[in-house]
Amino acid sequence: MSPVKYNFIFLYLIPLLLFFSCQKKEKTYIETVALNDVQLTKAKPGDWRYSRDEPFQTFEDFQKLDKIKPEPGKNTIYLQPIGEFNELQKKEIERTRDYLSTYFQLSTKVLPVLPNTIFPKMARRIFKDGQEQILAGYVLENILIKRKPKDGVVLMGITEKDLFPRPEWNYVFGQASYKDGVGVTSMYRFSNGNLSESNFNESLERLIKISSHEIGHMFGISHCLNANCVMNGTNSLSETDFHFARACSLCQQKLNSTLRYDQKKRLTALKHFFEKQHLNAELSRTEQDLNLLK
Incomplete structure (x- = not known):
């Protein structure tokens, strides 16, 4: 092939390479709703985490469990x-x-x-x-x-x-x-x-x-140390009230890997439940997750 043809192919490929390199990788559902995770506060005396040294259960740890x-x-x-x-x-x-x-x-x-x-x-x-x-x-x-x-x-x-x-x-x-x-x-x-x-x-x-x-x-989900989550350990009603009914993104990932449900369908149904029961704080959190998926 002549040098001219080589140059032609090279010039043709540059725009294609630039196009694909500029395409953002689409975020997964878990990566998306992780933006709404709320960091755990420092444990106080009397809190579940204060006197316990529980290991952090990663998704890989969860997958290895016999459950x-x-x-x-x-x-x-x-x-x-x-x-x-x-x-x-x-x-x-x-x-x-x-x-x-x-x-x-x-x-x-x-x-x-x-x-x-x-x-x-x-x-x-x-x-x-x-x-x-x-x-x-x-x-x-x-x-x-x-x-x-x-x-x-x-x-x-x-x-x-x-x-x-x-x-x-x-x-x-x-x-x-x-x-x-x-x-x-x-x-x-x-x-x-x-x-x-x-x-x-x-x-x-x-x-x-x-x-x-x-x-x-x-x-198979252990006590959550990832974010404020329904799977956080609790010692008292005040601690239970402080924790969300929402599962954090990591615990949702674990749950869905076992139950294999439609994530958006589940979120929409949760929204309707919280709306009907006037559980407004949880309704707001569910709506925030749904808004991220639009």
């Missing part, structure tokens, strides 16, 4: 109410079902209520404040594991009684056996044992945070 995951014929989340629930408490459980179905993008069903008589005397105690408490481990091992439906990937118990994990502990919001895919949480502390119309939304927000947190653990 439960939905599969054909075993892909439903079940809620098991245990206790004597009034109409407002029943409404809170139904709203929680709606939320978990949206958050995890999995079919979520409420099982028939079990009575408090299912708890034997050895699994009960009267706390110093006067309320009856139930041993959380008994609920997991002697009730939930034995009753988990065959098509259930997760079974989450919800009690109206307060819970305690062992004699030396005052109380616990929830407890789970991650390898068995069962957990339990109590509604009691979320409304100080007295759910009303005035504190309904506050109690509901706490319940959806704790239940989605525990189920997130069942799917």
Whole structure:
């Protein structure tokens, strides 16, 4: 080939190379919503992170775990109410079902209520404040594991009684056996044992945070050290209230790698839930994520 032809080809290629080099690589969904992650504040005495040195779980760490995951014929989340629930408490459980179905993008069903008589005397105690408490481990091992439906990937118990994990502990919001895919949480502390119309939304927000947190653990996600996130560890109601119901970008990446849902469809459904329930702070955060995707 003559030098003239070589020059012609070279001059032709330069604009093409410049064109492709100037094209920005399109950001992934996770890279996009990461812009809305809020950095964790320094832990204070009494906070979960203050006295614990937990390892940071990377996405690669998460992928290596042997964890439960939905599969054909075993892909439903079940809620098991245990206790004597009034109409407002029943409404809170139904709203929680709606939320978990949206958050995890999995079919979520409420099982028939079990009575408090299912708890034997050895699994009960009267706390110093006067309320009856139930041993959380008994609920997991002697009730939930034995009753988990065959098509259930997760079974989450919800009690109206307060819970305690062992004699030396005052109380616990929830407890789970991650390898068995069962957990339990109590509604009691979320409304100080007295759910009303005035504190309904506050109690509901706490319940959806704790239940989605525990189920997130069942799917292999450790306590989050990446950003303010529903998967942050919590020691108190004030710490629970401070944490977002929103999963940070890293925890969303972990969750979606297992559940494989449509990210934008999920965000849109979450927006509708928060809008309907007037949970305005979470609605705003969801809208901010959606705005980044436009």
